[in-house]
Amino acid sequence: MSQKPYSLAGKRHEKLEARQKATGRLKYTGDIRLPDMLHCRILRSPHANAIVKSVDTTEAMKVPGVVDIITYDDVPKILSMHQFLHVPEVMYYDSYLLERHVRHVGDRVAAVAAESIEAAEEALRKVVVDYEVLPAAVTMEQALAGEAPRIHEEARRGTDLVEIEGNVFEKVDVSIGDVERGFAEADYVIERSYNTSKPNPAPMERACVVCAPRSDGRLDVWATAQGIHAMRMNIAHSLGVPVSHLNCHRMFLGGSFGAHIHTGFIENICAFLAFRTGRPVRGEKTREEMFLAYGRHPMKVTVKAGFKKDGTMTALHSDTTDDTGSYAFSGSSKMMLTSGFTLSMYKCPNLRMTGRSIYTNTPPLSAMRGAGNPQASWAVESLMDEAAEALGIDPIALRLRNNLGVGDTFYGQGPKVISTIRSCGTPELLEKGSRLIGWEKRGNGYAPYPDRPWIRRGIGMARGFHTSGCGSEKPNRFIMDFSGAFIKMNEDGTAQLMNAAADCGGGNISTYATLIAETIGLRYSDVIVNGGDTDTTPFDGVTHASRGLYGAGQPVVACAEDIRQQLLEWASRAFRCGPEDLEIHQGRVYRHFKPEDSMTVSEVVLLGQARGWGNIMAHSTVRPTACPPHFVVIFLEVEVDTRTGRVDVTRAISGVDTGTIINRNNVEGQAAGGLHMGLGFGLMEDTLFDAATGRPLNANFADYKMLTTLDMPPVEIVFADTFEPTGPLGSKAIGEGVTNPVAPAVANAIYNACGVRIRDLPCTPERVFREIKKARI
Amino acid sequence: MEKTIRFHLNEKPLEVSCPVHWTLLELIRDRLGLTGTKGGCREGECGTCTVIVDGRNVNSCMMLAVDVAGRSVTTVEGLERNGELHPLQKAFIAKGAIQCGFCTPGMLMSAKALLDANPRPSRSEIRKALSGNLCRCTGYEKIFEAIESVGAGEIFDVDDGVWQAIEQVQKPRD
Numbered sequence: 001m002s003q004k005p006y007s008l009a010g011k012r013h014e015k016l017e018a019r020q021k022a023t024g025r026l027k028y029t030g031d032i033r034l035p036d037m038l039h040c041r042i043l044r045s046p047h048a049n050a051i052v053k054s055v056d057t058t059e060a061m062k063v064p065g066v067v068d069i070i071t072y073d074d075v076p077k078i079l080s081m082h083q084f085l086h087v088p089e090v091m092y093y094d095s096y097l098l099e100r101h102v103r104h105v106g107d108r109v110a111a112v113a114a115e116s117i118e119a120a121e122e123a124l125r126k127v128v129v130d131y132e133v134l135p136a137a138v139t140m141e142q143a144l145a146g147e148a149p150r151i152h153e154e155a156r157r158g159t160d161l162v163e164i165e166g167n168v169f170e171k172v173d174v175s176i177g178d179v180e181r182g183f184a185e186a187d188y189v190i191e192r193s194y195n196t197s198k199p200n201p202a203p204m205e206r207a208c209v210v211c212a213p214r215s216d217g218r219l220d221v222w223a224t225a226q227g228i229h230a231m232r233m234n235i236a237h238s239l240g241v242p243v244s245h246l247n248c249h250r251m252f253l254g255g256s257f258g259a260h261i262h263t264g265f266i267e268n269i270c271a272f273l274a275f276r277t278g279r280p281v282r283g284e285k286t287r288e289e290m291f292l293a294y295g296r297h298p299m300k301v302t303v304k305a306g307f308k309k310d311g312t313m314t315a316l317h318s319d320t321t322d323d324t325g326s327y328a329f330s331g332s333s334k335m336m337l338t339s340g341f342t343l344s345m346y347k348c349p350n351l352r353m354t355g356r357s358i359y360t361n362t363p364p365l366s367a368m369r370g371a372g373n374p375q376a377s378w379a380v381e382s383l384m385d386e387a388a389e390a391l392g393i394d395p396i397a398l399r400l401r402n403n404l405g406v407g408d409t410f411y412g413q414g415p416k417v418i419s420t421i422r423s424c425g426t427p428e429l430l431e432k433g434s435r436l437i438g439w440e441k442r443g444n445g446y447a448p449y450p451d452r453p454w455i456r457r458g459i460g461m462a463r464g465f466h467t468s469g470c471g472s473e474k475p476n477r478f479i480m481d482f483s484g485a486f487i488k489m490n491e492d493g494t495a496q497l498m499n500a501a502a503d504c505g506g507g508n509i510s511t512y513a514t515l516i517a518e519t520i521g522l523r524y525s526d527v528i529v530n531g532g533d534t535d536t537t538p539f540d541g542v543t544h545a546s547r548g549l550y551g552a553g554q555p556v557v558a559c560a561e562d563i564r565q566q567l568l569e570w571a572s573r574a575f576r577c578g579p580e581d582l583e584i585h586q587g588r589v590y591r592h593f594k595p596e597d598s599m600t601v602s603e604v605v606l607l608g609q610a611r612g613w614g615n616i617m618a619h620s621t622v623r624p625t626a627c628p629p630h631f632v633v634i635f636l637e638v639e640v641d642t643r644t645g646r647v648d649v650t651r652a653i654s655g656v657d658t659g660t661i662i663n664r665n666n667v668e669g670q671a672a673g674g675l676h677m678g679l680g681f682g683l684m685e686d687t688l689f690d691a692a693t694g695r696p697l698n699a700n701f702a703d704y705k706m707l708t709t710l711d712m713p714p715v716e717i718v719f720a721d722t723f724e725p726t727g728p729l730g731s732k733a734i735g736e737g738v739t740n741p742v743a744p745a746v747a748n749a750i751y752n753a754c755g756v757r758i759r760d761l762p763c764t765p766e767r768v769f770r771e772i773k774k775a776r777i
Numbered sequence: 778m779e780k781t782i783r784f785h786l787n788e789k790p791l792e793v794s795c796p797v798h799w800t801l802l803e804l805i806r807d808r809l810g811l812t813g814t815k816g817g818c819r820e821g822e823c824g825t826c827t828v829i830v831d832g833r834n835v836n837s838c839m840m841l842a843v844d845v846a847g848r849s850v851t852t853v854e855g856l857e858r859n860g861e862l863h864p865l866q867k868a869f870i871a872k873g874a875i876q877c878g879f880c881t882p883g884m885l886m887s888a889k890a891l892l893d894a895n896p897r898p899s900r901s902e903i904r905k906a907l908s909g910n911l912c913r914c915t916g917y918e919k920i921f922e923a924i925e926s927v928g929a930g931e932i933f934d935v936d937d938g939v940w941q942a943i944e945q946v947q948k949p950r951d
Contacts, residue, residue, distance in 0.1 A: 013938040014870050021878030022866040024813015024853035028879065031812035204817040204825055204879040204913050254815070254879030255913045287818040505877025505914045524938040665873025665919070672916030673876065701822030701911065709907040712917050 008518045009729050012665040015510040016529060017252060029208040029224050029251045030284055037210070038067055040270050040283035041120035043110040043127050044292070045102035048136035048361040048694025049149055052100050052129060055110055060126040065119030068277050069127070071110045072100045075272065079156055080238035082262040082329045083366065084230035085470075085542045086479050089158030092169065092328035097238060097269050102131075103151055103326035104363050105694045106292035108265055113273045113281050136361040138694045140300065140323050143167040143360045151326060151359040167359040169324075170332035172339060174415050175352040182315025182350030186306025190387050193302040194379040195760040198295045198323075199685035200704065201368045203504075205254020207293070208284040209267045211274035214247070219274055221248045223267050226260040226502045227542030232534045234263035235271050243534075246271070250532040256504040257677070258367030259294040261544045262329045291687055291699035296368035297334045298323050301379035303342060311393045311401040318342035318379070320355035327364035332357040333414070333479075334365075337372030340414035344629075345380045345464070346402035353415070361694050367544060369677055371413075373466050373740045378761060381462035381744035385751065395748070396430050396439065399463055403427065404629075412467040412627035413545060416478040419471065419626040423732070425657025425720020426463055429633040432718045433461065433655045437635040445755055454642045457650075458753025463633045464741030468724075468733035469547030471624030481547065482623040484538030485555040487516065487563055489616040491609065493587050493602030495520060495563065496528045500540040501552035506735055507666040508548030512556045514662050515728050519560035520567065521584030522601065538621060546630065546733030549662060553728035555620035562618035567601060570608045570616070574599065626726045631657040632737040634675070634745040636713075640753040645769025647750060649679060649713040654738055657720035660730035670734045672715040678742020679713075680706045684762050782846040787855030795842050801835075802826045804842035805852060813853040813882050817911070824910030827883035828852050834890035836909070853882035856889070864932070865889060868923040871933045871940030876914035883910050888924045897928045897947070 020026035045052075057069045075097035083091065098108045110127055114120035137143035137151065148166055155162045155169065162169060183189055209223040225231040228248040236243040253260065266283045274281040285293065299322050306315040320342075322335035339353035370377075388395040404410070405424040412419060434440070442459040449455050470481035485499040495516050503509040513527035530536070540552055568579035571589040575582065581592050589604060591597040599607075605616060637651035654671040661667050684705040688697040698704045723730040747758045756771035781794040786809070795804045802819070805811050805828070814837060817825035821839040828837045829851040856863040865888050868874070875881050884907065891898055891906035898906065903924050904917075912920065932944040 011939050012871075012873060014935065014940060015873075015875065017878070018870045018875050019862070019866075021875050021881050022862065022869055022885070023857060024811070024882045026878060027812065028815075030816075033810070202913060204823060204877070204911065205815070206817065253877060254817075255877040257913070287820065287823075505879075507876065663873075669873050669876050669915050669919055672918040673912075673914045674916075676916035677913070700820060701818050702820070706911065706913070708909075708911065709904040709917050709921075715916055715918050 006518055006729060008514050008524055010661045010664060013510060013514060013524055013663050015507050016513055026252060028205055028254055029210065029222050030205065032210045032222055034210065034212055034280040037280040037282050038113040038115065038277060039117045039120050040111055040113050040273055040281050041117065041124055042108050042269065043124045045105060045107040045109055047102065047131055047133050048105050048138060049134040050102050050131040051134065052102060052109055053132050054130045056128040060123040063119055063123045063126060065115035066112060066123045068113040068273055069110060069123065070098065070273065072096065072098045076240045078238055078240050082234055082264060084233040085261065085544060086331060086333055087477055090331055090478060092155055092157055092331045094152055094155035095327050097265065097272060104361050105696060106363055107326065111269045111273065113277055136694050137167060138361050138689055138691050140321060140358060140360060143358050151361060168356045169328060169359060171356045172336060173354045177350035179315045179317050179350045179352040183306045186314045187309045188391060189304065189306045190383065190390060191302065191304040192383055192386060192759065193300060194382055196299050196375045196378055197686035197761040198298045199368060199681055200291050200295050200687050201257035201259040202706065203255030203257060203259055206285045206287060206290055207260065207266060209270045210280060210282045211271045212280035213274055213278050218245045218247060219271060221246055221271060222251055224251065224253055224260050226256050226504060226544055228500050228534050229539045230542045231263045231267060235268050238268045239272055247533050247535045250500060250502060253502060253504045257369045258371065258544065261542050262366045264293050287701065288699045291696060291704065292363045295365040295687055296374065297365050299338055299375040301338065301375055303379045303383050305383060305387060307387060307391060311391055311398045313346055313348040313402045315350040316343060316348045317352040322355060322357045323360050324357055325360060325362045325364040329364050329366040334372045336414040338375045340411050341373045341376035342380050344404065344411040345376065347404045347408055348402065362689055370466060370736045370740045371545065373736065374681060374743060377462065377464045377740045378743050381464065381741055382747050382759065385748045386757065395461065396434055400427060400430065410629060412472065413470045413479050416476045417470055417472040417627060419473050422628060422726060423659060423722040423724045424631060425722045426631045426633065428720045429631065429655030429657060429718065430463065433633050433635045433653050436653050436716060436718065437637060437651065442752060444752060456640050456642055456753040457637065458749045459637050460745050460749025460752050461633065461635045462741035462745040462748060464737060465629035465631045466546050466733065466736035466740055467627035468630055468727065469551035469624050469627045470545050471627045473625050475623065481541055481551060482621060483540045483552040483555050484621040485559050486619045487559040487617065489563060489605050491602065491605050493600055493605065494526045494528055495522060496530060497556060498530050498532055498537050499552060499556065500532055500537040501548055502543040504543055506548055506670060507663060508552065511549050511662040512553060515553055515556050516560045518729060519557055520564045522587050526587050546735040549731055550727050550733045551624050554622040554624055557728045558620035558622060559618040563616060566616045567604055570613060571599065571604050574607055628724050628726060628732045630733045630737045632741055634741045636745045636749045638749040638753055640750055640768065642754055642772050645765035645772060647683060647763060647768060652713045653716045653718065655718045656734060656738060657722050658734040659722050659724035659727050659732040662729065662731050667734050668717055671717045671738045674738025675715055675742055676707055676712060678739040679746065681761065682743035682746030682763055684764060686762055780843050782843055784845045784847060785849040787851055797843055799842045801837040801840045801842045801845055805837060811852055811854050815879055815882060817879065824887065825880050825883045827886040827910060829886050829890050832890065832893060834887045853885055856885060864927045867933045868927045872919045872923040872926065874915060874919040874923040880910060880912040884912065884920055892927060900925065
């Protein structure tokens, strides 16, 4: 598949909101100011595990400007969950708006609503709390120890009360095929453990919410949410109000990367305070609070793989221990996904996944770009290089030998989400990428600078993927994945889309305009996408799992096809011909072979209006029947300073199989940005907590390091020429795949440069240096 | 305690009073309502609050508002001229340097301060000048390209949402 018959898809369209962003006119949630608005601040626990024995708000209430203070005694006693993307029966209900048992440093004790932030903060200082401090389990090892403190005394999974053994709240053991036989058939068996860190999504925008009571008794909510319908479900449930009492507005997000797939307390608390006070309430997290609220789950992944001498994989067993922090925002889904992704990395007949999810006394975690896949990729893609060396096979050849490609069964979002792969660009990308980086010429421990022999250069690679959404051929009982859309035609020939999918910065809202214009035959500028709110849009899944274009785009295309047929039918009445004699191009309807017979789309709509034909409008709801993997291949060149352990990435190639490109600027930006985040995971990003007290050690941008403009290597991007038959105009996703295999490519390049294998993330200078020193002795 | 100060904001003289402990960011956003300037961390580390004060890019969250008395301050709202986008704004849009857009105002101000002092910066000079501005979306690549294109005198025009370079004066350096 090469030439695609599109006139708009593949160009570099200006994003619909780009001018507003470039001029500072776009209103993000934090820019909203309403008359009479109160400010909410939350009193947070200084202890990692404690019982709140009493809270005295007497002095705090006297602070001028303080309007309301709430504690555990005031909030609804409804055990709540915080995500609405998995089916509710697999989700964990384990928290209240405010707690009596606080479970991490930064957990919620009380909330203040005041006329100003200063007054709210002054009140926080005057609230007197009596804590009974309990021993804390800050690390995985502490939480799993026999005498570990119990972090949760009550939790529900769906409607069932959960037996929490120690702090393990869920376990899994799934087999496909016969792993024991697979290992028995292997000529070589390798087993290694790999640990991942706890990076923060760290969007530049801080989480913010504004809740305003309406004159009809309902509540308007503007918030940094990746899904307005999911947020409406979550807030309504935790407050015990009907969902229709809330109208949640879609906002452009200042990044999110998984931070806002859940509704993380501040939204619900401000909604509750707005109902109580009858006034608008605004809450905005500080950067420290951002660090105490989000993050990628740290995991210990042990992988055992069996290979034939020729590299054919015969069995794979992964065992995962997953730390969710103090609340199970994602249930056990991240553990299920990491385990599941280890199994779907390569073609192997005998698979087994075992794992457990645990609570610790650290901030609750949920998703961060890749949802379990970066952890799986770190383990499997490191292991593949280790196995390749032992087998004496080139790492690329070993990957190709076991490549999962077209026609193979794909376990997407865990083993219950099953579909068939219909497009795969991996071989093409491996070929292009290896040629570009000079794979054949790579050495071992090459010292490129005669005057600095301590600098060693290495080349490493890894391949991976992420899903495009969560669709499966049959509906599954694990994760919800469907979208809806309405489109109507206006009298001036513009098409207007009403849908709810959030745009986290990836540009998916603008791709809907391209899909609509391309499908109907309009100009790009003829499409308007409404801001949208839950009152006026159908339910849509959260923008997660890289589903913004692939999933939410499918009903958009269905609507556009419907609209096109309606326009052709009306125009055929005007021209007294069949609709098959007509085509629409750039907003004008033409008659085949009689181009002088033409009318604008606007004229068609106006004609129908004058004749009383009604509205041209369409609606659609689509459950995708696949979650096609968008494959990514990463090649990196690094230079390791063997005196200090410092690693500089000097070249980076991101090879991307995204199907049809809808907006070239968007996909290139995602590829480079995903690489940035992957390099951060590989080299430096980690949130640290004191193991004794649970206090954060680097909850700010001074101490939490991410790559700056000085650290980022030049990025070369190559595309696979693929077409995904199930995707909108042949497209599939890009957002997460571009991050997932980056960290193991870093480790594999470090190994090639200086012969040390790093199995614990991140590959900091300290860690690399320690391994170099160990190797010398 | 409030204090009244006079300064130039986006080339217009202004007299305003604000609490003496307020930062310039608080004055710009909360009193003057110019919300184009963002506050990503409010502790001087992310650069989303960057404005230009007397030709230099500064973190407005790290400067006291009263310290701009008698100075000239430019925010992102001051980049457009008579409804015409600044060349940097056009280049950022054309090159796809704007993703979530939250770092964009700060990036634009650091880029403007750089180009005003050094109209044709090299890639390494651009990297250095932007090193105080974090971006979580783009990997910086397209931001570098956009600034280089302005340095090279590229002029863009737009047709149905697609921007093309219609004129290039010089080749980018490096």
